[in-house]
Amino acid sequence: MEMNDLMIMLNARSLNLEMDSWEWKWNKDKKFSVKSFYNVLLRFHKEYVAPIEPFPHKLVWEAKIPLNAKFFCWSLFRGRILTKDKLFDRNISGDNLCILCNDNKVETSLHLFLDCSVSAQVWQALIGHLTRAGIILAAESVKMFLTNWPSLHSRGFGEIIWDILPFAALWVIWNHRNRLIFEQEPVEVNKMVQQIKNTVWAWLDVEWNYRSRKKDHKFSDFICNWAGLITDQW
Incomplete structure (x- = not known):
């Protein structure tokens, strides 16, 4: 100048x-x-091409779940969690097979959380009573699964539970898989399902402090039986 x-x-x-x-x-x-x-x-980045669809960041970061679960789900969205296929490609794991189902299938994110026979049993126990359960679970990726998770056409406690459910299930499946690898914990579908329900209850208690409202609702009993209260209304 x-x-x-x-x-x-x-x-x-x-x-x-x-x-x-x-x-x-x-x-x-x-x-x-x-x-x-x-x-x-x-x-100013000459090689950058804007995506056709914006990344659904609000789906994870605005979810009513703890911060560590948000980080996990975000990493899962971005394909960053270390499933065995990634560990095998980096020569960290001796094989790339799913240890959860032991069906000689490669452990990818899609397989572990949706296609694995053990995970399928978990989802069946949680939402198998819904007529559209098969459509919900027939996703091409975990990202698409969460993005297309339908809204429940009702209001109140059931809607809150429904919105949290997929995050809690993914979180528990991942942690159960890790305990199986590092602590040799046996695979127990019923235990995983109960842990998911407990996780939903714990997250609700942290976010909304519903324990203080027991005079109006028996929330403990509600949580234990919540799966039967979610109906196919969307």
Whole structure:
């Protein structure tokens, strides 16, 4: 920039005695945000091609589940969890077979959480009474499974449980698989189903503190029998 250009720019500014402040020109409110900065970087990246569909980040980060479960589900969405197929490709595991079902099938994320015979039994126990259970579980990826998880056409406690259910099931299946590998814990479908129900109850208690409202509802009994209260209404 030449001196004349600098003087022209300065002459166009009116100075006063007020305190100076920073403004972020990439946002309408002139305030910095990580999102706006990220978008600026993408716009200046010549090789970047914007996705046709935006990534459904709200599906995970706005879910009413604990933060560690959000991180897990986000990693699962992004294909970052270390299933045995990935460990095998990195020469960390001696085989890439699913230890949960032991059916000589490669352990991918899709297999472990949806196609595995053990996981299938878990899902059958949870939502098998619904007429569209087969459609719900026939997803091409775990991401699509969560994205297409249907809404329950009812209001109240049952709706909250239904929204949390898939996250709790994925969380328990993953942790049960890890205990099987590192602690040789036996595979017990009934125990996994009960752990999922317990997890839903624990997450609800953390987020909404429903224990304090027992005078209006017997929530403990409700949670134990919640599967039968969710009906095929969507």
